[in-house]
Amino acid sequence: MEKPGSPAVMTMENKESHRKMADLTGLRFGLLTVTGDSGSRNREGLIRWNCRCDCGGEILATRRELISGNVTSCGCVPKEYVSRRQVEDLTGRQFGELTVLSRAENDKGGKVCWLCRCSCGKEVIAQALQLKSGKTRSCGCKKHDTVYNKYDLTGQRFGRLTALYHLNKEDRSKNSYWHCRCDCGNELDVYTGSLLRGLTQSCGCWNREQSRKMHDHMHYQDDTCLEVLKRSCADTDKNRSGFRGLFRLKSGKYRASIRFQGKYYDLGHYSSFDKAVRARLDAEETLHKGYVTAFEAYGAKAKADPSWAESNPFYYQVTRADGKFTVQTNGSAY
Numbered sequence: 001m002e003k004p005g006s007p008a009v010m011t012m013e014n015k016e017s018h019r020k021m022a023d024l025t026g027l028r029f030g031l032l033t034v035t036g037d038s039g040s041r042n043r044e045g046l047i048r049w050n051c052r053c054d055c056g057g058e059i060l061a062t063r064r065e066l067i068s069g070n071v072t073s074c075g076c077v078p079k080e081y082v083s084r085r086q087v088e089d090l091t092g093r094q095f096g097e098l099t100v101l102s103r104a105e106n107d108k109g110g111k112v113c114w115l116c117r118c119s120c121g122k123e124v125i126a127q128a129l130q131l132k133s134g135k136t137r138s139c140g141c142k143k144h145d146t147v148y149n150k151y152d153l154t155g156q157r158f159g160r161l162t163a164l165y166h167l168n169k170e171d172r173s174k175n176s177y178w179h180c181r182c183d184c185g186n187e188l189d190v191y192t193g194s195l196l197r198g199l200t201q202s203c204g205c206w207n208r209e210q211s212r213k214m215h216d217h218m219h220y221q222d223d224t225c226l227e228v229l230k231r232s233c234a235d236t237d238k239n240r241s242g243f244r245g246l247f248r249l250k251s252g253k254y255r256a257s258i259r260f261q262g263k264y265y266d267l268g269h270y271s272s273f274d275k276a277v278r279a280r281l282d283a284e285e286t287l288h289k290g291y292v293t294a295f296e297a298y299g300a301k302a303k304a305d306p307s308w309a310e311s312n313p314f315y316y317q318v319t320r321a322d323g324k325f326t327v328q329t330n331g332s333a334y
Contacts, residue, residue: 024049024063030072032059090114090128096137098126151192153178159201161190242273245280256280260287265320286325291316294331301331 024034032051038060040048046062053059057074065071090100091114098116104125107113112128118139130136153163160183167177167189177189182203194200241248247255249269254276256267267283270276294316302309316329 024066027066029061029066030069031055031076032061032066032071032073034066088128090131093131095126095131096134097141098124098131098136098138100131151196153192153195158195158198160184160206161195161201161203163195243277243280245283246273246276256283258283258287260291260318261316268323283325286327287318290327290332294327294329296331298329298331 023037025036027034029051031054033054035050035052035058038048038050040060042048042062046064048060048062049066051059051061051066051071051074053074053076055074055076057076059071059074061071091102093100095116097119101115101117101123104113104115107127113125114128114131115123116126116131116139117123118141120139120141122139122141124139126136152166154165156163158180161180163178163180164187165179167179169189170176171191176192178192178195179187180190180195181187182205184203184205186203186205188203190200241254245256245258245267247257249255253269253271254273255269256276256279258265258267258280265283265287267276267279270279295314298309298314302314312330314329314331316327316331319326319328
């Protein structure tokens with residue numbers, strides 16, 4: 001005799017009928033006996049069959065619902081009873097840091113859940129599938145227990161930094177920090193991973209020193225580095241699009257752009273790569289090469305007439321209208 005809530009039981013004759021897409025009348029599925037075709041169909045066009053439950057109730061169900069075992073009664077057997085009888089009992093089992101205490105209410109997706117206690121003492125509800133697959137092994141306390149948080153770095157040097165002591169503080173991702181002293185005397189807190197991977201090697205003094213050295217041998221005017229402009233004019237390196245200043249869009253077109261004096265200029269979109277390159281080169285001719293030429297011409301004139309230079313500081317003003325650049329400068333006959 002079939003037990004309440006058991007999946008559909010089919011005899012050999014039933015299976016043969018199933019293969020031939022025969023009439024389901026008289027077949028049993030769980031507590032249901034099919035009494036005939038109701039003459040109606042669901043939204044998918046599947047036949048809805050009249051079924052009589054052992055309790056006397058009646059229900060309509062499709063062939064798919066009956067064969068799969070999704071419908072085995074008129075509803076007289078609670079779904080909670082069915083689901084609890086069909087799951088594996090995990091009570092007392094150990095999964096990583098978690099010990100299963102008891103069955104918990106299923107989540108909204110119908111997944112079987114269990115109440116577990118972590119080794120840290122916290123209780124958490126976890127899905128059975130996540131426990132058995134190993135994806136859930138703690139309440140979350142071990143999630144960020146990475147190798148970075150286990151090293152003793154006391155006294156070790158990282159560039160200009162010396163690790164003094166570990167801090168009892170963590171960021172939102174549970175990353176630990178070390179208090180360090182820089183060779184310049186400053187002290188700061190540094191993320192452990194940044195020290196071990198060489199991402200942080202000073203308090204920032206090294207970057208400031210390099211910046212000062214760069215300014216000593218480079219010339220800046222109007223937030224523009226002349227050496228960079230000269231190198232850009234002679235640079236033949238290509239980016240991923242095939243040429244500097246170009247970006248290939250998903251549509252296949254190319255967007256050309258250029259930066260000058262801290263401003264970004266969109267040179268337009270082009271269906272042809274050659275046209276996009278031409279637009280970029282024309283802009284470089286006006287903005288980069290034009291600026292360098294004008295500044296050098298101004299420098300020569302200023303050297304010949306210092307008094308004029310005092311009352312006439314160099315300027316190179318760029319405006320753009322209708323897709324064209326206009327330049328005003330006292331460095332050349334632009």
